[in-house]
Amino acid sequence: MLKEERFRVILSQLGQDHKVHLAELSNVLKVSEDTVRRDIKELADQGLLKSVRGGAVPHSPGPHHFKDRVEYGNEQKRIIANKALRFVKDGQVAIFDGGTSAMLIAQGLPKDMHLTVVTNSFPIASILEEHEKVEVLFAGGRLLKNSFVTIGNETIQYFRKFRADICFSGICSIHPELGVTGPDYEESEVKRAMVESSREIIALSTVEKLGTAEAYYVCPTNQLTTIITDQPDNLDVFEIYKSMGIKMV
Amino acid sequence: MLKEERFRVILSQLGQDHKVHLAELSNVLKVSEDTVRRDIKELADQGLLKSVRGGAVPHSPGPHHFKDRVEYGNEQKRIIANKALRFVKDGQVAIFDGGTSAMLIAQGLPKDMHLTVVTNSFPIASILEEHEKVEVLFAGGRLLKNSFVTIGNETIQYFRKFRADICFSGICSIHPELGVTGPDYEESEVKRAMVESSREIIALSTVEKLGTAEAYYVCPTNQLTTIITDQPDNLDVFEIYKSMGIKMV
DNA sequence: TTAAATATTGCAAATTATTGCAAATAGTAT
DNA sequence: ATACTATTTGCAATAATTTGCAATATTTAA
Numbered sequence: 433m434l435k436e437e438r439f440r441v442i443l444s445q446l447g448q449d450h451k452v453h454l455a456e457l458s459n460v461l462k463v464s465e466d467t468v469r470r471d472i473k474e475l476a477d478q479g480l481l482k483s484v485r486g487g488a489v490p491h492s493p494g495p496h497h498f499k500d501r502v503e504y505g506n507e508q509k510r511i512i513a514n515k516a517l518r519f520v521k522d523g524q525v526a527i528f529d530g531g532t533s534a535m536l537i538a539q540g541l542p543k544d545m546h547l548t549v550v551t552n553s554f555p556i557a558s559i560l561e562e563h564e565k566v567e568v569l570f571a572g573g574r575l576l577k578n579s580f581v582t583i584g585n586e587t588i589q590y591f592r593k594f595r596a597d598i599c600f601s602g603i604c605s606i607h608p609e610l611g612v613t614g615p616d617y618e619e620s621e622v623k624r625a626m627v628e629s630s631r632e633i634i635a636l637s638t639v640e641k642l643g644t645a646e647a648y649y650v651c652p653t654n655q656l657t658t659i660i661t662d663q664p665d666n667l668d669v670f671e672i673y674k675s676m677g678i679k680m681v
Numbered sequence: 682m683l684k685e686e687r688f689r690v691i692l693s694q695l696g697q698d699h700k701v702h703l704a705e706l707s708n709v710l711k712v713s714e715d716t717v718r719r720d721i722k723e724l725a726d727q728g729l730l731k732s733v734r735g736g737a738v739p740h741s742p743g744p745h746h747f748k749d750r751v752e753y754g755n756e757q758k759r760i761i762a763n764k765a766l767r768f769v770k771d772g773q774v775a776i777f778d779g780g781t782s783a784m785l786i787a788q789g790l791p792k793d794m795h796l797t798v799v800t801n802s803f804p805i806a807s808i809l810e811e812h813e814k815v816e817v818l819f820a821g822g823r824l825l826k827n828s829f830v831t832i833g834n835e836t837i838q839y840f841r842k843f844r845a846d847i848c849f850s851g852i853c854s855i856h857p858e859l860g861v862t863g864p865d866y867e868e869s870e871v872k873r874a875m876v877e878s879s880r881e882i883i884a885l886s887t888v889e890k891l892g893t894a895e896a897y898y899v900c901p902t903n904q905l906t907t908i909i910t911d912q913p914d915n916l917d918v919f920e921i922y923k924s925m926g927i928k929m930v
Numbered sequence: 931t932t933a934a935a936t937a938t939t940g941c942a943a944a945t946t947a948t949t950g951c952a953a954a955t956a957g958t959a960t
Numbered sequence: 961a962t963a964c965t966a967t968t969t970g971c972a973a974t975a976a977t978t979t980g981c982a983a984t985a986t987t988t989a990a
Contacts, residue, residue, distance in 0.1 A: 434735050435733065435734065436733050464979070469937075554806070561826045567824075569822070569824070571821045572820045574819075575816075575817035586821070684968080714946090715947095715969075719968085719969085734947080
């Protein structure tokens with residue numbers, strides 16, 4: 433088999449799956465992983481792909497570039513996302529935060545739903561590319577590289593300009609008296625801006641986070657409209673929140 | 682068997698399989714591998730195919746759906762990017778626009794260079810993820826989905842907040858009297874904001890774009906500091922720009 | 931932190947290219 | 961047809977490239 437044939441296979445699979453693995457290619461092409469590695473290096477030098485540990489990804493970041501970073505395996509979050517989808521209605525303005533839960537919601541949105549989404553998350557913007565009727569308004573700011581979200585004062589100011597119908601905010605700690613809190617100062621500040629810019633606030637959490645608190649304050653608990661967890665809606669721990677007028681799902 | 686007949690067979694098989702192997706052809710054509718090699722060399726000289734180790738592949742290689750990626754390897758733009766890299770200095774604040782030229786520059790930046798990059802392009806932000814010492818400030822705004830850049834008033838306002846050292850702006854039309862112009866209204870507006878926020882402005886263009894004009898105005902030509910093209914710096918057409926105090930590279 | 935997975939490097943074997951050359955072939959003018 | 965020349969072909973020696981392997985780093989995940 434010619435080297436060029438291997439190149440074709442590699443690029444072709446990359447075009448299809450948006451990623452290739454060394455071991456897999458080694459099997460398919462019947463050559464050693466070393467050779468595949470060398471092939472990938474050569475293609476990378478030509479700018480045709482980007483070599484990464486264990487394989488390669490497309491070099492020009494297309495629609496799927498950020499999506500592929502997500503772990504979709506988490507069943508809890510998937511349950512939460514499915515529950516959350518019921519709350520979005522056609523024509524709304526929605527704020528999505530940068531967590532993986534919100535990402536799964538975006539992923540699950542009907543392709544023909546008309547929506548305006550305000551977000552500070554590259555992955556979410558990337559996912560919504562395929563949703564033709566969704567207009568994406570992206571919050572500028574300083575880029576947090578590992579998580580691909582923007583933060584900082586600019587981001588906050590951007591969210592403040594909106595009055596959204598609904599806001600999906602990922603897992604923070606929620607405590608009846610201590611309020612909603614998060615582990616990172618700047619991200620918590622951004623979350624507050626999101627929450628304060630929205631009429632309806634859907635908190636996405638797991639039961640373990642209920643009744644706990646962390647260092648940085650986001651908002652009072654009674655500001656939440658709904659708390660979505662991965663559990664049935666009739667747990668005892670939910671009572672205190674229900675009594676505060678929060679819908680538990 | 683005539684040489685021409687062999688040529689026919691080779692090209693025919695190439696059209697069918699997108700590849701030919703020396704050993705295989707040697708069998709089919711009943712001639713030595715050396716002869717096949719020489720045949721292929723001759724066809725390659727005529728530009729009818731591309732000779733590779735062990736055989737040959739079509740001259741414009743690869744399936745068509747990779748055209749966009751192949752365009753990435755565009756030699757012209759690579760030349761331009763290499764020239765442009767000399768202008769970036771450690772510690773600067775740089776504005777990058779959303780074109781592929783600017784993308785190639787970002788890609789070529791030394792991994793250890795300390796830099797602040799302001800951009801409205803997802804791909805550029807993504808490329809710069811690996812550059813640990815580069816801080817990325819991302820301009821918010823309405824997301825243009827197909828090209829993954831933000832545009833609109835918000836984007837413009839974001840750029841206006843900066844006073845950058847250097848700005849890399851991709852191919853627009855450049856005319857001595859009519860100024861710098863572009864084919865899209867909103868993108869041209871954003872480009873203007875970028876240009877007006879920077880001390881030094883490096884225009885990335887090809888010689889064909891020089892002396893032409895399009896519908897939407899970006900800035901006066903003499904506002905440009907440098908024009909980088911894929912050609913040597915001593916062309917006659919460059920004189921008019923040099924006389925305006927613009928550095929031609 | 932350790933343990934596992936992946937990368938890098940150097941190297942020898944296998945494959946393919948290149949070169950020079952002599953024999954075979956084809957073309958041409960007598 | 962013959963002699964002559966130019967081209968083509970196959971072969972052999974040599975050079976270059978590619979490939980897989982093993983030993984050694986390096987990175988990642990737990």
